[in-house]
Amino acid sequence: QFDCSSVIYKFYEGFINGNFLKKIKYSFSDALTFWESELAKEKNLESEESNDKQERRKKRFLTKLVSTLSAMSNWLEETKLYETGLYIPALPPQLMPKKLLLIFQVLYLHNSVFAHLLIMNGRFSFKLFIFISILHFVSGLSSVNFTMYRCWLKLRQFSHPSSPPSSISSSPGHSSGLSDSKEFHHRRSLESLSPSECIVKRLKEYDSPKPPPPLPSIVQKYSRTKTKPINRESILYDMDRYTDLIVSHSRNVNLKSKEMCATDCVFVELLPQLWANPVTKKVVSAKCTPKRNSKTAECSGPASVVVEYSEKRLNEGIKARLDQNREQYSSLYNFSIQAPSLQVCEAALQLEDLVNTVVSWHKSFSVDNDERMSLVLYGRELFYHFVKLTSEDTNAYPPAKQLITSCADALGQEFLHGHKDCQDTLIMQVLKSTPQFGVLLSPHFTPMVTPVETYLSNYSSLGSNISSHPDLCFMLLSKFEMESWLRVKKISRSQRSKLIKCICQTLSSLMSMADEGTITCLELYRVHLRAILNYNFPEHYAEILIQLLEISTMSADFGDVRRNIWYDFLNTTSHGTTEFRPEMNNEEVLEAIKVYAQTQILLSPAMVKDTIALLASHFVHQRVEFGLYGLYSRYKSDVTPVVILMGMMSFTYILTASMTSNHKEEELGQEIWTNLEGLWTAWVAPLGGKARASCPQWIQDLTLDKTVLLPWTPGNATNPAKAVGMFASTLAFFHYTYSDYKVLSMLLEYYHQTFASSAVKDHILTVLHSQLLSIPWHHLAPSLKDLEIFSKIIDEYLPECHSFIGNIFIQISWEKVVQSFTSRSPSSVEIANCHDQNRTSIEGDGNALTKTPVAKLHVLLLNILVRVSMEPSVRQSGLLHPLLLSACNFEWHVVDAKNFETVLNWFVMSCDPRIALEMDNRNPIDVSLIR
Structure with a gap:
């Protein structure tokens, strides 16, 4: 207060x-x-x-x-x-x-x-x-x-x-002078x-101060109300005269600023030289000190000591140069803080008034006519004149930069923005100009008002200029509001296809030479492609998928743009059901795929089947043509989204296959298996036989010593694990969905034909086995054919395959399998009687009893069980010993002597002889196996 x-x-x-x-x-x-x-x-x-x-x-x-x-x-x-x-x-x-x-x-x-x-x-x-x-x-x-x-x-x-x-005599009563x-x-x-x-x-009571000096009156040269024809030459003359003053003043200010900078640089260079520390030597006389209790010193005289030290010394020449430098800087500084001259200020005011007058004239027209069009052309001429004033000098002087920018912006908003007849010229001017010009030109580019053909032409022209002018092209590309344009213009499908092709070609060419400057343009193209894909989905679904497959094989991925495009494609396809993200783990991805397959309604069953055929054909072709080391080194960052897409289509196809199949019910399972195998074989299986023979000659020449081409190299196991894991999950989903189609038996046969070979290396089998063991093999009800496959794999020297087959074998409930076979075959008593009555004929016939299903089952089972029991990884499992104990109740008497002797000889050659001795450290598995 x-x-x-x-x-x-x-x-x-x-x-x-x-x-x-x-x-x-x-x-x-x-x-x-x-x-x-x-x-x-x-x-x-x-x-x-x-x-x-x-x-x-x-x-x-x-x-x-x-x-x-x-x-x-x-x-x-x-x-x-x-x-x-x-x-x-x-x-x-x-x-x-x-x-x-x-x-x-x-x-x-x-x-x-x-x-x-x-x-x-x-x-x-x-x-x-x-x-x-x-x-x-x-x-x-x-x-x-x-x-x-x-x-x-x-x-x-x-x-x-x-x-x-000060006294009574000076008081009011005694002073006659104060009585007035x-x-x-x-x-x-x-x-x-x-x-x-x-x-x-x-x-x-003080004197009145002097009034301020009168300001010079500025007479408005141009009337805001247009009353007579435009004097074009007069206006251009005035404009040139005024802009010359502005540019000249900006040049002088910029020159003085550079001189100040140079003066400071000289000052910084000279300052460390102002003082020096030269080494100085000085001779000092040291007197002799007398001994204790002695008055005189016992020495020949004072000692001369040379002292060497660094002495601070001022460099007078440098000091004079520094003083001169600061004087020069002071004069430059005084010049820089001076206000512009009245002529320059008047020129700025007259330019602004001229621009506002021309804009007011144009706004006064209510109808289009020749005079208005002439004024529009004149306004554009003034706009480009202001743009050309932009230079290093005017940009370095903020008042001049602000004046040019505000005048150009006012003219551009009035005479270029939203005018469809000048957009072609404007984009060409931007692409031909320098970035400092483009900043003034690009804000007034409005492609939304142009016809469709002009829009497409302007859009296509930007792709070839991005590498040289990335910043300008980004500003222009941001003006193409693709989503709004598609919604408003209602363009035809052929025109949209042309736009898709243009975007994908630009993406393919830019990704191979992308850098930090072009990454923003790539992201804009990605947004535009996503807008087209979302428009009337799935109208361009297959077309964009084909283009994405081509982009993935032709260019590198800079800044994960291509991977993000794939995820845009996945999320658009799964819109309304689920969402995929790069950071999701395998379990989350698999759960999202199941939700998609069960709830998606955007793709018809026929489109899903066609997608599988398209992907299978493309990947097989890529594997044959370029897959010397598989597809993983070719797709790199795209492997994860591609595998997710294949999983989405596989799961959906399994659920909808019955709607598109022309085969009978009993043949449907084989059709699904054939299509799934064709989709995944390029990613998980080695190429051999006819597939290898169809490879280019240069690949065959490099692999003369190999019978198969492996799907991935030893040092690359992360991405193959994702693909094989999705393949295994697909087959497990297939098995759960169609449990009557013997999917596990088909997988076992596929494994035997494709992977059970010495040409398939351990780095392939290690990844494959770890993923395939996640399938519920305990559901397998093996037939004699399956047992024969087990036996063929076991009989060959394939250690990794033996371990895999053994782990599958011990998961199966063989007691139920044997009971199932015996219930459908003659009893063991009948077989024994037949054996007693026809011993001679049987022996002459080559052990004919083994031709019965039960006998074949036990012969194969004995061979597999004995050989599997010797596998170290199987012996460590807790399932082998219970299996051997339950096997004691099998019908082993149906096994003929010849097959038994073969198995026994192998066992004797392979086992440790000490297992025949009753030792305390005998393994229970060996004891059960002998029994």
Whole structure:
């Protein structure tokens, strides 16, 4: 409420007033010293004499007086008191903020008294103000004090303001010069004025300040209302004259700025050379020190000591150059801070007025006619004229840059933006210009208003210029709002196909040479392709899929743009059902694929089947043509989304195959298996036989020593694990969906034909087996054909395959399998009778009993069981020992001697002979196997 802000410090800046302030400070210092000495005397008297009540009151009075004078002296020194918004209670204690706040309260509440006391004839009495303040602080503000003030005022009313009465002879009653009635009434009239009125009256006594210099009048040269034809030559002449002034001034400012920069660079280079530390040598004489208890030194004389040290030395030449450098910098700095000349300012104002006038003329036309079209062309001419003014000099001078930008923007918004007849010219100008021109041109490019053919032509022209002008092309590409344009224009399918081809060709060409500058353009193309795919989906589904497959095989992936395009394709295909993200793990991906297959309605069953055929054909062709080391090194970052797409189509096809198949029910399972095998074989299977023979000659020449071409290399196992894992999950889903189709038997046969070979290396089998073991093999109900496959694989020397077959074998419930076979075959008693009656004929017929299903089952089972029991990985499983125990109840008597002897001989050659001995450390598996 009581703001003490002031500009009094300005008053004391002059020489005379500054001396006046020093006198005031000296007076306070003198008074403070005097009263401090008086207070010290009182303290000494108090210690010597008895404590008198009156003396104590005097001491308290002097203490308050000293504190008050000290605070007032600090007020004169503290400049913070003049600041606006000062919070007085927050001041330090030595400034006595409470007392200072009380002064302003008194000035506000008792202004009638203080106005009379402090202002006499319009003059401020500082000494009286100090007296009143001291009296107030020491004795308190009371009615008695105010009575004293009024008495003092009565005396002052009849005294001269500059010479207060010093004796009774100078009082009003003894002075004949103060009895003049006119002067008395004049002073009474001043006393009746308020403090603010007195201050205003005092200020009016000074001479009036001089008025500011008149501004030159700027006459508006062009009328905003068009009343006569445009004088084109006159306007262009004025514009050239004004712009020359602006450009010339910008050039001078930029030149001086460069000179300042060069001056600073020279200063920085010279500064380290100002001082040097040369090595200095000095000879010092060291006197001989006498021994203890000896007055004379026993030596031949003082020693000469050479002291070597680094001495700081000023380089006078460098100092002179630095001083000259700073003088030069100072002159350049003074030039740079000078305001532009009036001619330059007038030129800027006239240019803005000219632009606003032309824009106003154009807005005044309500209908299209020749005159309006002529004005439009003229406005575009002015626009390009302003654009050409852009240079290094004008860009370095912010006022000129702002002027050119604002004028060009106003003209561009009025004469180019939204005008379909100039967009072709505008885009060509942008592509031919430098980036500094493009910043002014590109904001006014509006392709949405152009016809479809022009839109497509302009869009196609950008692709070949991205590598040379990525920033400009990005600004132009951002103007092509593809989603809105497709929705508004309703273009034909052939035109959309043309646009898709253009986008994919540009993506393919840019990804092979992409860098940080073109990545933003690639992302825009990605957004545009996604907009076309979303438009009337799945109208362009197959077309974009084909293009994506071509892009993936022809170019590298910079910034994961291609991978993100694949995920856009996946998420558009699965829209409304699920969403795929790069950071999803295998379990999340598999769950999302199952949800998609069960809920998707966008793709028809026929489209799903066609997609599988398309993918199978493409990948097989790629594997044959370029797959010396498989497809994984060719697709790299695209492997994961491609595998997800194959999984989506596989799961969906398994559920919808019955809707598109022309085969009978019993042949449907084989058809599904054939299509799935064709889809995945290029990714998981080695190429041999006819497939290898169809490879290019250069591949055959490089692989003369190989019978098959492996699907991946030893050092690349991460991506193959994803593909094989999805393949295994697909077959498991196939098995669960069609449990009657013997999917596991078909897989076992496929494994035997494709992977059970010595040409297939361990790095392939390791990945394959780890994924295929996740299939529920315990559901397998093996037939004799399956057992024969087991036996053929076991009989060959394929250690990795033996381990895989063994782990499958022990998961099967063989007790149920044997019971199933025996229930469909003659009983064991009948077989035994037949054996007794026809022993001779049977032996002559080559052990004919093994031709029965049960006998074949036990012969094959015996061979497989014995051989599998010797596999280390199988022996470590807890399923083998229970299987051997349950096998004791099988019909082993149906096994003929020849087959038994073959198995026994192999066992004897392979086992540890010590298992025949009853030792404490015998493995229970060996004991059960012998039994």
